Amino acid sequence: MVERNAENWSEPIHLDNPVNTELMDCYASFANNGNLYFHRFNDENGKGGADIFLSEYIDEGYSNLINLGDSINTKYHDWDVVIAPDESFMVFASFGRPDDMGKGDLYISLKKDDGSWCKAKNMGNKVNSCEAEICPSLSSDGKYLFFTSFRDGGGIYWLDLSKFIKEYKKKFKFN
Numbered sequence: 214m215v216e217r218n219a220e221n222w223s224e225p226i227h228l229d230n231p232v233n234t235e236l237m238d239c240y241a242s243f244a245n246n247g248n249l250y251f252h253r254f255n256d257e258n259g260k261g262g263a264d265i266f267l268s269e270y271i272d273e274g275y276s277n278l279i280n281l282g283d284s285i286n287t288k289y290h291d292w293d294v295v296i297a298p299d300e301s302f303m304v305f306a307s308f309g310r311p312d313d314m315g316k317g318d319l320y321i322s323l324k325k326d327d328g329s330w331c332k333a334k335n336m337g338n339k340v341n342s343c344e345a346e347i348c349p350s351l352s353s354d355g356k357y358l359f360f361t362s363f364r365d366g367g368g369i370y371w372l373d374l375s376k377f378i379k380e381y382k383k384k385f386k387f388n
Contacts, residue, residue: 214241231278232268245298249275252292252305256280261288265305284330285322293347297355300324302378304336304349304358315343319360321381334385340372 216223228249232238237254244250247270254263258278264286268275280286289309296303301324308317318341320333340346344363351358351374358372 228275232275240293242294242296242303244296244300246270246300248296248300250294250296250303252294253278260286261290263290263292265291265294265303281330284332290317291320293349295349295351297351298353299355301355302374303330304351304360305333306347306349307333308345310335314338314341316345316363317347319346319349321378323378323382331385334381336377339377340370 214226214228216226232249232251236256239252239254241249241251249268249270250265252263252265253259256264256266258280260280260283265281267279267281268277269279270276285291285303285305287307287310289307291305291307293306294303295305302321304319304321306317307313307320310318312335314335319336321336322330322333324330335341340358340360342362342364346360346362348361349358350360356373356375358374358377360370362368362370
């Protein structure tokens with residue numbers, strides 16, 4: 214990671230174990246409080262080919278990993294996570310789930326009041342197509358989602374998440 218001061222960026226700082234291992238640790242996303250979300254391939258404590266993990270930022274260091282469990286991770290590939298700045302929701306890519314619309318879709322999960330995560334839901338045809346959707350990213354305020362889709366020859370697409378999340382909360386009765 215690098216840190217920003219008033220004038221420039223620090224030299225890169227290597228995040229040691231438990232974050233970096235001999236496994237493939239990818240696609241870091243930081244919440245405003247410093248908590249780090251990422252995916253790892255083939256972790257012995259994982260549910261599938263790639264799983265999403267949290268390492269909490271505590272006392273200027275990172276805690277042991279927390280596998281986000283059955284609400285997020287499956288026996289399929291769950292990856293490319295992006296966390297909302299306030300940790301109220303996450304968006305990630307997954308490949309192989311029974312409700313997949315094509316070659317990989319984006320899923321969303323909202324954080325419950327008790328701190329656990331709602332079961333991830335496919336973001337539907339407002340986002341996903343019969344082609345692959347990957348690499349979600351958020352605007353700094355968490356209002357807009359940007360993602361790559363391979364539909365129509367491929368490109369970068371965006372969505373106003375504030376409206377989308379309101380609709381999904383009603384549809385799936387998130388709480």
